[in-house]
Amino acid sequence: MLPFIRSDLAQFNAYKPHPSSDTAAAIPVQLDRLDTNESPYDLPPELKEKLAWTYQQVIETNRYPDGGHETLKEAIAKYVNESASLTSPVFTATNISIGNGSDELIRSLLIATCLGGEGAILVANPTFSMYGILAKTLGIPVVTVARNLDNFEIDLKAAQSAIEQTQNPPIRVVFVVHPNSPTGNSLTTAELSWLKSLGEKILVVIDEAYFEFSQTTLVSELAQRPNWVVLRTFSKAFRLAALRVGYCVAHPQAIAILEKVRLPYNLPSFSIAAALAAMQNSQLLLETISPTLNEREKLIKLLSQHPALKVTKSAANFIFLRLLTNNPDPQNATLKTLHQELKASRTLVREISGGLRITIGTSDENTRTFNRIQAALANLEF
Known part of the structure; x- marks a missing residue:
């Protein structure tokens, strides 16, 4: 070493x-x-051709990409409203932060909440491994609880006990995937009730990477729960895994903090163009x-x-x-x-x-x- x-x-x-x-x-x-x-x-070939034209005729490779992502944020906010079947628009660009894949957003959330001995995270294994990996690389403690081996529901008694007993530092973030990876099960009513019971000092991160397949989202809860954030990605249903685009939906104050810790120009111009094209052609891609x-x-x-x-x-x-x-x-x-x-x-x-x-x-x-x-x-x- x-x-x-x-x-x-x-x-x-x-x-x-x-x-x-x-x-x-x-x-x-x-x-x-x-x-x-x-x-x-x-x-689809026609979309690839359009993106090829964009790369050749629009993108200036000698220039930095759009560092604010405003046009893409507006398109994502529109999609989020539609995907939640909201009767009137609730989310705007101020509710959206965009990352180089969801991994960057997870890391930003950890930096904003737990760094410097401020907090630990809680995960229920088995689940997406990057929560723990990213936390450990930042020196953030990871508290784990088990799942029921029959249906992979979270051991809520153990989870609540961990919340109450973990100190120095306390648990500051709880990560869940909805539906969970690698097991595919969605959050249950009991699990949701427990998440809702957590105090405002705990950030609840709900990873909806597979929302388009489950068609079950919790974004409508965000208006009443400023301590909740929802993560989504363009890597799955939108077929852009090679271009690494993820986004976070949250309270504007939480988004403002994420923007503070986000790296400048974190998304290449071509990735921005592809994600915007995906939003403009969402019906076709889905x-x-x-x-x-x-x-x-x-x-x-x-x-x-x-x-x-x-x-x-x-x-x-x-x-x-x-x-x-x-x-x-x-x-x-x-x-x-x-x-x-x-x-x-x-x-x-x-x-x-x-x-x-x-x-x-x-x-x-x-x-x-x-x-x-x-x-x-x-x-x-x-």
Whole structure:
């Protein structure tokens, strides 16, 4: 360890992107990439052509991008109002902050709330790993509680106990995903009631990365709850994973603070143009939601018929499955073998939290995935 580096960083593991370089080297190029919850559909050709024209004729690469994002913020605010079916517009550009992916916004929220020993965060595992990773890189304590292994609901008794007992520093932020990743379950009435009971000194971050698939949003709560923020992304339903655009919806005072800690010119001009085009063509881009949901239900039905599999109900664009076995193995050797068998047969899925998270792909990809899972299971002992 270099002597000028913080000693605690030696204990951290970096987030490992998928597919990693070793995966790319080990497997032929033609892959079914169902491991990162991206859309299997690229942008429509006509939209790509329009963006290519924008890059060639409008964007000046020698100039810094729009650092205020005002036009994009206004377009996002309009979409947020529409997506919540609000009878009159509630959200404006003052309610929106835009980040280089949701990860940047998460980091900004942590900087604004917990840095310098001001607070800790609470997460219920399994969940999106970047909350904990980003907090630890900033030296912020991470308090974890478990979920029910049958339905993945948060252990609310443990969560409340953690809130009451954690001091020096106290829990300042609670992160939840709605629906949760990697398990796909939405927040329950009991979980929502608990979140609503938290005091105004605790920031509640609700990550709605998969809103377009669940069609369940909590943005309408923000007007009454200034200590709540909602995160969303263009990386999933809007097919812009390569361009890294996320946004936060919150009280104007919270947004003003995020703007203070945001890096200047944090979003490239081309990403801004693509996100604006996505907002202007949202109806076209979201046409893939219905077939994705149909494919999800079809795959859940097929996999649930296998006696060795337990598939969790999902409200997102992925499913989570676990193995049922008479010989429990704490090292998950059988699961790891299944994961490797799928990789060898050119299907990439994510092994995580004692199961496999499988992104819903195209109809052909899903059919191949099902057939490959069946073939791999036939060779495994349970």
